[in-house]
Amino acid sequence: MKKPPAPESFLPLKPNWFHVLLSLADQDQHGYGIMQEVLDRTGGKVRLWPATLYGTLKRLIDEGLTEESEERPAADLDDARRRYYRLTRLGRRVLAAESERLEDLVRVIHSKRGMAERKADS
Amino acid sequence: MSRESNKPVAMTLRLYRALANAFPHEFKNVYGDELMQVTEDAIEPIWRQHGVLGLIRLLLDIAIRVPAEHGAELWQDVRYGLRMLRGSKGFTAVALISLGLGIAVATSAFSEMNAVILRRLPGVPQPDQLVALQPAASYPAYQRFRQRSDLFSAAFAYVAPVPFGVWLDGHTERIWGHLVTSSCFSTLGARPVLGRASK
Numbered sequence: 001m002k003k004p005p006a007p008e009s010f011l012p013l014k015p016n017w018f019h020v021l022l023s024l025a026d027q028d029q030h031g032y033g034i035m036q037e038v039l040d041r042t043g044g045k046v047r048l049w050p051a052t053l054y055g056t057l058k059r060l061i062d063e064g065l066t067e068e069s070e071e072r073p074a075a076d077l078d079d080a081r082r083r084y085y086r087l088t089r090l091g092r093r094v095l096a097a098e099s100e101r102l103e104d105l106v107r108v109i110h111s112k113r114g115m116a117e118r119k120a121d122s
Numbered sequence: 123m124s125r126e127s128n129k130p131v132a133m134t135l136r137l138y139r140a141l142a143n144a145f146p147h148e149f150k151n152v153y154g155d156e157l158m159q160v161t162e163d164a165i166e167p168i169w170r171q172h173g174v175l176g177l178i179r180l181l182l183d184i185a186i187r188v189p190a191e192h193g194a195e196l197w198q199d200v201r202y203g204l205r206m207l208r209g210s211k212g213f214t215a216v217a218l219i220s221l222g223l224g225i226a227v228a229t230s231a232f233s234e235m236n237a238v239i240l241r242r243l244p245g246v247p248q249p250d251q252l253v254a255l256q257p258a259a260s261y262p263a264y265q266r267f268r269q270r271s272d273l274f275s276a277a278f279a280y281v282a283p284v285p286f287g288v289w290l291d292g293h294t295e296r297i298w299g300h301l302v303t304s305s306c307f308s309t310l311g312a313r314p315v316l317g318r319a320s321k
Contacts, residue, residue: 032159049183050183050184051157051186051188052187053160057153058153059194081159
């Protein structure tokens with residue numbers, strides 16, 4: 001059996017990939033749901049346009065980071081025409097690795113900013 | 123306002139559908155319907171929020187993605203082909219050798235044809251009046267052509283390629299040339315750069 005690639009081999013993630021993976025972190029979503037979630041989460045700053053969104057979803061599925069979900073929401077909430085997507089185990093690990101990388105980056109930014117402010121005060 | 127009564131939205135959707143049809147077959151099969159459905163859901167909010175610029179951005183998005191998907195599919199096919207070739211080394215070797223030989227033969231044939239037939243002959247005043255017999259004719263046949271002055275103003279025969287040993291600066295070099303009849307230069311109307319032509 002082929003060994004799955006290391007999560008680090010995907011880093012740094014493309015912004016679109018990261019947004020889609022983050023949208024699927026806590027629940028399965030359909031395409032329109034992902035688009036809306038990203039739009040709401042970023043205060044309207046990031047919009048995944050439809051063709052870009054499906055191009056990204058295709059790549060993520062090809063790379064084994066997401067897959068089509070067989071679970072459907074309750075019948076009254078379900079739209080039979082829509083397909084739902086979820087993270088794979090590898091996708092979850094890649095998301096965690098990228099989040100950690102970004103957190104480290106933010107820590108460095110904070111520390112640099114603190115040093116710059118202290119220098120300006122002295 | 124309904125989508126049908128909103129002309130820019132309806133027109134954008136029509137254009138979008140046409141562009142979506144240009145996606146590669148596999149992409150269209152898997153995501154085509156879903157893509158159109160999401161676009162139909164999203165187009166009204168985009169129109170209300172961004173106006174015409176939003177619709178242009180929507181079309182631009184798919185106009186960029188279509189060639190990108192074709193490129194990605196082509197790259198996937200190339201990678202698959204390379205993987206297959208790597209998997210069967212014997213077949214790859216035979217294919218590469220055949221391909222190499224084929225290209226070499228075709229290139230040589232073209233070079234020869236280019237030199238003999240396609241390129242204008244240097245030093246010949248009226249190359250367009252020259253005709254050559256294909257396939258090669260016998261010497262008696264050549265003699266008959268030479269005698270038919272009503273057909274040709276002049277004729278010559280040649281055998282090629284013929285190896286010659288040329289003595290140059292104290293050593294002999296092998297060169298390839300033509301054995302020609304004495305009427306060669308006068309028929310071609312060419313003059314040798316050095317020495318005298320046979321008559």
